[in-house]
Amino acid sequence: METLFIGKNSLFLHEVESTNTYAMNLLRNVNAIEGTLVYTDHQTKGKGQRGSVWASEIAQNITLSIILKPQFLNSDQTFFLSKISALAVYDVMTDILPISQYDIKIKWPNDILVNSRKIAGILIENSFTATSVQNSIIGIGLNINQETFSDFERTATSVKLLLNKAIDRTMVMELFCQKLEKWYLRLKEQKLDVIDESYLNCLFGLNQVLSFETIDKVPFTGKMTGVSKSGKLRVEMPDFEVKEFDIKEIKFLI
Numbered sequence: 001m002e003t004l005f006i007g008k009n010s011l012f013l014h015e016v017e018s019t020n021t022y023a024m025n026l027l028r029n030v031n032a033i034e035g036t037l038v039y040t041d042h043q044t045k046g047k048g049q050r051g052s053v054w055a056s057e058i059a060q061n062i063t064l065s066i067i068l069k070p071q072f073l074n075s076d077q078t079f080f081l082s083k084i085s086a087l088a089v090y091d092v093m094t095d096i097l098p099i100s101q102y103d104i105k106i107k108w109p110n111d112i113l114v115n116s117r118k119i120a121g122i123l124i125e126n127s128f129t130a131t132s133v134q135n136s137i138i139g140i141g142l143n144i145n146q147e148t149f150s151d152f153e154r155t156a157t158s159v160k161l162l163l164n165k166a167i168d169r170t171m172v173m174e175l176f177c178q179k180l181e182k183w184y185l186r187l188k189e190q191k192l193d194v195i196d197e198s199y200l201n202c203l204f205g206l207n208q209v210l211s212f213e214t215i216d217k218v219p220f221t222g223k224m225t226g227v228s229k230s231g232k233l234r235v236e237m238p239d240f241e242v243k244e245f246d247i248k249e250i251k252f253l254i
Helices: 019-030 079-096 159-163 169-188 192-201
Strands: 010-013 037-040 062-068 104-107 111-114 117-128 133-142 209-214 219-227 233-236 242-245 250-252
Touching: 010 019, 019 037, 019 062, 019 117, 019 133, 062 169, 079 104, 079 111, 079 117, 079 133, 079 169, 079 192, 133 169, 169 192, 192 219
Parallel strands: 010 037
Antiparallel strands: 037 062, 062 133, 104 111, 111 117, 117 133, 209 219, 209 250, 219 233, 233 242
8 A cells, every 4th residue: 555544554344334333433442543444345234425325236346434533623624524535536536537538526515426427425424522523434435346226327337337347446445545645634734725626626516507405305496606614515596695505404406
């Protein structure tokens, strides 16, 4: 692993309920070192955003969690962890897929889309002290060699489907560790403007009028104008009022 610390200490599990849950238990029981990587061929209860399940074919994709200890971050800066994780996956995708042929975007808050289809999801779980982040578990699900997605055929894709060939999962995982470390070190150096600008440059739907749905299943359209410092989506409504929505309050209709 060509990194300073991310992935240097790694643990492979043939099967586990959730790599995020396993990593949390590691922190509680043995105080695992920063950068510890937990990965598996099979998650039986993989977790996604909004309490959803992340389903993945056995030994076809990447399902991993990385333990970070960003105690330099204030508790109101946690969305930067979402940004750098998404940027790391985005960088992996642009290294593997020719950007001239594929439209690669970050869909708020941190899904990765290729040609408008989801190829990766990220789930971040944090613990806090009174004023700062204590520990962070960065969970990644990245579709590599899976070819069928049952109920998600129209909305999901994989690297193999895009390139029409199988890809070495270990190579991609190591590449992700390198990219995440690069962005994490930038965060540690407080290069917040660089992270913000890079995130917005990759953001799906920025300054476009899109269709959304509220938590109460009410559809509406609005212009997506950006993301607040706390990570809420900013949408300009038809009456020109700008509203902010948390992840549990709004859903894209695409």
